[in-house]
Amino acid sequence: MHKMMIPLTRYTQFSGRASRSEFWWFQLFILIVFMPLHVLSFIAGYTGSEALAWVSTGLGVVVWLALLVPLVSVTVRRLHDTDRSGWWYLLLLVPFANLAVLVFMLLPGTPGGNRFGAPVPHV
Numbered sequence: 640m641h642k643m644m645i646p647l648t649r650y651t652q653f654s655g656r657a658s659r660s661e662f663w664w665f666q667l668f669i670l671i672v673f674m675p676l677h678v679l680s681f682i683a684g685y686t687g688s689e690a691l692a693w694v695s696t697g698l699g700v701v702v703w704l705a706l707l708v709p710l711v712s713v714t715v716r717r718l719h720d721t722d723r724s725g726w727w728y729l730l731l732l733v734p735f736a737n738l739a740v741l742v743f744m745l746l747p748g749t750p751g752g753n754r755f756g757a758p759v760p761h762v
Contacts, residue, residue, distance in 0.1 A: 643668035649716075653725060656683075658759045662744060665713050669750035672702060693762035720748035751753035 642664040646657070676699045683691035715725035721743050731737045748758060 640707070643671075646709045646713035650712050653712050654719070655716055655717050655756050656720040656748065656753075656759050657713050658720060658748060659717070661759065663715055663718040665709070669706060669710070672706070673699070676702065714744070717744055719753075720759070721746050722749045722753045722755070 644660050645654065646665040649657075660754055668726050676695055679691065679695040680699070681727055682688075711728070718725055719738075723743060727740065727743065730740050751758065
C-alpha cells in the first residue's frame with residue numbers, strides 16, 4: 640500500500656526519476672479508486688436514479704482532479720527514468736502516437752545515472 644502512495648507524497652516533483660514499479664503501483668491505485676465509482680455509475684444507469692448519477696459523476700470529477708497532478712508528475716519522472724524529456728508526455732494528445740508513451744512506461748529505466756539524476760532506490 641505504501642508504494643501506491645509514493646506519487647501522492649511527491650506530487651510537486653517534476654524533476655528526478657520514478658521507477659517502473661512506482662509508476663505501475665500508482666496506476667493500480669487509480670484503478671482501485673475508480674472501480675467503485677464506475678460500479679456506482681453502472682448502478683445509477685441500471686436503476687435510472689438521476690441523483691445517484693449526479694453523485695457518482697461529481698465524485699468522479701473530484702477524484703480525477705485530485706489525482707491529475709500526481710499522475711502527470713509520476714509520468715514525467717518515469718519518462719526521466721527512461722532518459723527522455725517530460726515533453727514526450729505531450730504525445731498523449733496525438734492519436735496513435737500515445738502508444739509510444741505506453742511503450743516508454745513499459746521499458747526499464749536507464750542503469751546508473753542519467754541526465755535527470757541517479758536511479759531511484761527500490762523500496
